[in-house]
Amino acid sequence: MDVRFGDEYEKLRAEVQAFCADSWPPRGDAARLGAREQAIAWRKRALGAGFLHRTVPREYGGAGAAQDVLAETVIRQEFDRAGVPHRGVVQGPQMLVPTLLECGSEAQRRRFIEPTLTGELVWCQGYSEPGAGSDLASLQSRAELVGDEWLLRGQKIWTSQADRADMMFGLFRTEPGAPKHAGISYLLIPMRTPGIEVRPLTMMQGGEDFCEVFFDGARIPAENIVGRRGEGWQVSRSTLKHERMLIGDSAIVRITFDALVELARRVQRDGRPALAQPLVRQRLAEIAGYLATQEWSVARMLTALHQQREAQVASEMLMAKLQSTNVQQRIAKLALELIPEAGLIEPGASDATMGVGEFTPGRWVSNYMYSLAFAIAGGASNVQRNIIGELVLGLPRDRRPPSQ
Amino acid sequence: MDFALSEEQELLQSTVRGFVAKECPPQTVHAVFDGERGAASALWQGLAEIGVAGLCVPESLGGAGLELLELALVAEELGRGAVPVPFLGHALASLALARGGSLRQQEAWLPRLAAGTARATVALAEDGARWLPPDWRVELANSRVSGRKALVPEAEGAALFVVGCRGGGLALVPAGPGVRVTPEPTLDRGRPLAALELDGAAGEPLPACDAASLIDAACVLLAADAFGAAHQLVRATTAYLQARQQFGQPLAQFQALKHQLADMALEIDPTRGLWWYAAHAFDHVPAEAPRAAALAKAHITERAQQVARDAVEAHGGIGFTWESDVHLWFKRVMFDRLWLGAPELHRERYAALEGW
Numbered sequence: 001m002d003v004r005f006g007d008e009y010e011k012l013r014a015e016v017q018a019f020c021a022d023s024w025p026p027r028g029d030a031a032r033l034g035a036r037e038q039a040i041a042w043r044k045r046a047l048g049a050g051f052l053h054r055t056v057p058r059e060y061g062g063a064g065a066a067q068d069v070l071a072e073t074v075i076r077q078e079f080d081r082a083g084v085p086h087r088g089v090v091q092g093p094q095m096l097v098p099t100l101l102e103c104g105s106e107a108q109r110r111r112f113i114e115p116t117l118t119g120e121l122v123w124c125q126g127y128s129e130p131g132a133g134s135d136l137a138s139l140q141s142r143a144e145l146v147g148d149e150w151l152l153r154g155q156k157i158w159t160s161q162a163d164r165a166d167m168m169f170g171l172f173r174t175e176p177g178a179p180k181h182a183g184i185s186y187l188l189i190p191m192r193t194p195g196i197e198v199r200p201l202t203m204m205q206g207g208e209d210f211c212e213v214f215f216d217g218a219r220i221p222a223e224n225i226v227g228r229r230g231e232g233w234q235v236s237r238s239t240l241k242h243e244r245m246l247i248g249d250s251a252i253v254r255i256t257f258d259a260l261v262e263l264a265r266r267v268q269r270d271g272r273p274a275l276a277q278p279l280v281r282q283r284l285a286e287i288a289g290y291l292a293t294q295e296w297s298v299a300r301m302l303t304a305l306h307q308q309r310e311a312q313v314a315s316e317m318l319m320a321k322l323q324s325t326n327v328q329q330r331i332a333k334l335a336l337e338l339i340p341e342a343g344l345i346e347p348g349a350s351d352a353t354m355g356v357g358e359f360t361p362g363r364w365v366s367n368y369m370y371s372l373a374f375a376i377a378g379g380a381s382n383v384q385r386n387i388i389g390e391l392v393l394g395l396p397r398d399r400r401p402p403s404q
Numbered sequence: 405m406d407f408a409l410s411e412e413q414e415l416l417q418s419t420v421r422g423f424v425a426k427e428c429p430p431q432t433v434h435a436v437f438d439g440e441r442g443a444a445s446a447l448w449q450g451l452a453e454i455g456v457a458g459l460c461v462p463e464s465l466g467g468a469g470l471e472l473l474e475l476a477l478v479a480e481e482l483g484r485g486a487v488p489v490p491f492l493g494h495a496l497a498s499l500a501l502a503r504g505g506s507l508r509q510q511e512a513w514l515p516r517l518a519a520g521t522a523r524a525t526v527a528l529a530e531d532g533a534r535w536l537p538p539d540w541r542v543e544l545a546n547s548r549v550s551g552r553k554a555l556v557p558e559a560e561g562a563a564l565f566v567v568g569c570r571g572g573g574l575a576l577v578p579a580g581p582g583v584r585v586t587p588e589p590t591l592d593r594g595r596p597l598a599a600l601e602l603d604g605a606a607g608e609p610l611p612a613c614d615a616a617s618l619i620d621a622a623c624v625l626l627a628a629d630a631f632g633a634a635h636q637l638v639r640a641t642t643a644y645l646q647a648r649q650q651f652g653q654p655l656a657q658f659q660a661l662k663h664q665l666a667d668m669a670l671e672i673d674p675t676r677g678l679w680w681y682a683a684h685a686f687d688h689v690p691a692e693a694p695r696a697a698a699l700a701k702a703h704i705t706e707r708a709q710q711v712a713r714d715a716v717e718a719h720g721g722i723g724f725t726w727e728s729d730v731h732l733w734f735k736r737v738m739f740d741r742l743w744l745g746a747p748e749l750h751r752e753r754y755a756a757l758e759g760w
């Protein structure tokens with residue numbers, strides 16, 4: 001057992017640190033670009049240097065490196081520390097690209113992967129519908145092949161970034177007579193197609209992130225299908241898997257926890273920092289236990305993935321999402337106990353919701369609400385409990401209603 | 405990074421697991437709970453024969469020369485089986501001697517402790533929840549030890565006591581004149597506790613004593629034991645709910661119970677790395693060891709206790725009976741949570757160590 005990354009990876013860490021110091025924040029002409037263009041320019045440099053999406057083959061814009069979870073972890077740690085725009089809009093690089101690499105045609109890979117990695121092509125995910133949430137396979141939006149075009153009708157909802165996206169990858173029912181899971185296809189949809197209307201939804205804490213998307217006879221080319229007709233459900237599975245891995249990432253949680261400790265240090269109670277109060281210390285140490293549990297569980301997973309002994313941590317991988325959700329909610333709740341009066345004030349537009357940025361009181365209030373989204377997006381917590389019950393403990397599957 | 409067990413470590417663990425499965429089914433633990441101490445002695449002898457008594461004793465003195473992680477891996481298996489043996493005190497006393505004893509002291513005791521022909525334990529706590537070195541008041545002066553220690557594990561039959569003294573020192577006190585053991589009615593009958601009265605007993609200091617790190621080691625072993633017990637409780641409860649039928653179907657078919665079981669597993673399964681790291685840090689990252697040990701003890705024993713409470717509830721009426729196996733683990737975990745201080749004590753230590 002050795003918890004150090006070792007010389008090879010510490011050398012890589014130093015290279016990444018030097019790269020970040022040299023490339024961010026932008027200087028010279030680049031400093032005058034808008035935020036999006038700055039991010040694209042930086043991502044191009046990082047891709048060229050082989051630090052971003054490094055396992056994507058060279059012909060599609062990556063570095064063609066072998067999978068190495070330790071290298072990826074070291075790079076991500078340093079990127080997070082430096083505050084570079086490496087996370088970007090996650091749907092495209094983290095979810096669509098792996099799907100195209102697994103199931104896409106050569107033409108699709110050549111056309112879409114590189115601009116997606118650089119951030120020039122922004123994607124949204126068209127899965128959920130008003131009648132299809134946790135029971136996603138009951139989705140009803142339809143695509144009908146008319147000549148050499150798909151004709152789209154229906155509605156998607158909770159579509160993050162739809163108002164900013166250039167493209168959507170989405171699930172549509174293409175085989176009306178087929179059984180529930182077998183009638184779905186995975187389509188790639190240019191968002192500026194006539195017949196598509198995007199209406200942003202305002203979130204409970206203010207601000208817009210997700211949208212409703214309406215399809216009323218929009219036409220897209222027949223070749224914009226990934227995999228074969230009726231195989232969209234299987235194609236989409238690889239994407240969901242990647243979404244879960246993203247949420248199991250513990251670095252962001254550690255950053256938020258450190259900010260919570262600093263909040264407790266700053267907030268005064270009875271003339272002393274709240275951090276000096278026994279109750280606050282107990283609560284923080286309890287969360288520290290959950291967080292350290294998550295971090296060492298992640299270390300077990302990294303080791304197992306690196307050694308290609310994934311089966312040893314299969315159970316913990318299935319628990320990672322719910323575990324992370326619970327820790328983030330504990331942090332969010334304790335923060336508001338430290339600054340209860342802030343909870344009466346509506347967060348302002350300048351209070352960041354997530355990512356890097358200052359932890360203002362308004363951000364904590366926003367986070368108090370936004371942390372609930374972790375229990376809903378990417379597989380709701382009660383669905384996670386079903387998965388743990390069935391796949392970790394071997395409990396019987398839920399009985400389905402007879403009609404299904 | 406290699407945060408995984410070596411083949412040797414996996415082999416050690418599976419050997420002990422196999423021994424426990426064969427030699428210590430729940431009926432054996434019940435028998436010990438019902439007063440058959442002979443069964444406990446036989447188990448300890450059997451474990452000593454496969455080397456468990458001397459894991460951390462240097463090879464030159466008849467042991468295996470292993471580290472705290474190996475001790476903790478064994479603790480996990482003993483917790484999993486609620487095995488009623490004097491491992492905890494013996495392992496800690498041996499560790500204290502191996503790390504802090506003079507060569508003469510080591511040669512006098514460690515070969516016998518490793519062979520299992522003599523048993524040792526640690527006397528740390530004093531009355532009034534005085535768990536930690538700064539609280540100790542027993543006096544060591546002129547090779548004589550006087551005072552009263554409380555809640556000493558497996559004191560009856562021990563040939564040697566490692567006694568915590570005023571100022572944070574540790575003394576070696578062999579059983580003999582001036583040493584009196586008074587058993588306590590112990591909730592976890594598998595690991596009986598006793599008061600230890602020392603009245604001018606012969607004793608000598610452990611020269612390279614480090615009582616604080618002995619506490620760290622104890623915290624890790626308690627956490628590993630609680631992990632093993634709670635992990636087993638989740639599986640035992642799962643099996644029971646799959647077998648027990650109500651309303652014409654297994655209870656496990658009801659989603660409410662399925663979700664309760666999932667939450668129990670979620671609370672305990674991922675904590676394995678937390679005590680692994682605390683054990684590893686003890687030998688390899690000493691600057692991190694006190695924090696990691698305090699956090700592992702506080703977090704895992706607390707989570708395990710809640711899992712044990714949930715397990716009783718999920719079993720229904722049968723879970724509340726003496727004949728059920730559930731209370732064996734419930735009490736095992738209560739010992740792990742409360743011995744050396746409740747989670748609150750260790751969370752406060754953690755907070756102080758973090759500089760909060």
